[in-house]
Amino acid sequence: MNRDRLRRIRNWQSSEFYARLVMRPLTILVMLVVADWRRLTPNLVTTLANVAKLTGAALLVIDHREYAIAAALSIQLGLLLDHLDGTLARYRDCSTTFGAFYDKVSDAVTWLAITGAVGWAAYLNPEAFGIIAANGE
Numbered sequence: 001m002n003r004d005r006l007r008r009i010r011n012w013q014s015s016e017f018y019a020r021l022v023m024r025p026l027t028i029l030v031m032l033v034v035a036d037w038r039r040l041t042p043n044l045v046t047t048l049a050n051v052a053k054l055t056g057a058a059l060l061v062i063d064h065r066e067y068a069i070a071a072a073l074s075i076q077l078g079l080l081l082d083h084l085d086g087t088l089a090r091y092r093d094c095s096t097t098f099g100a101f102y103d104k105v106s107d108a109v110t111w112l113a114i115t116g117a118v119g120w121a122a123y124l125n126p127e128a129f130g131i132i133a134a135n136g137e
Helices: 003-009 016-035 042-063 068-092 097-124
Strands: none
Touching: 016 068, 042 068, 042 097, 068 097
C-alpha cells in the first residue's frame, strides 16, 4: 500500500465518539476501495447519503415496527456516505463552495426528516419508545 495514499485517505479525524469509533474506520475501509473511482464524485456521494437517510426516515413513518431494522440500516448507510463525501473531496483535492453548502444543507434537511420520523413513530406508539403519557388519569 502506498503510504502517501493512505495518509491522504485518513485526512481528517472527527472528535465525536460514534464518528471516531465506528464511522471513521468504516469510511477509511470504503475509501481504500472507492477513492480512485472517477465516476463517484463527492456530490454524488452526498446525494446517495440523502437518499439513504430519507429512505430510513420514510420507513419509520410508514411502519416503525415492521421496518425498524431496515430504517436503522438505511440511516447508518446514509451516515457512512455522509462521512465519505467530505473525505473523498479532500482526498482528491476537489472541495468546492457548492459542495460544502450542499453537504451542510443536506445534513440539516435529512436530520429534520429523521427526527420528525422518530417523533411521529413515538407519537403513534409511545410505549415502544418508553414514553409515559400524562393524560390526566
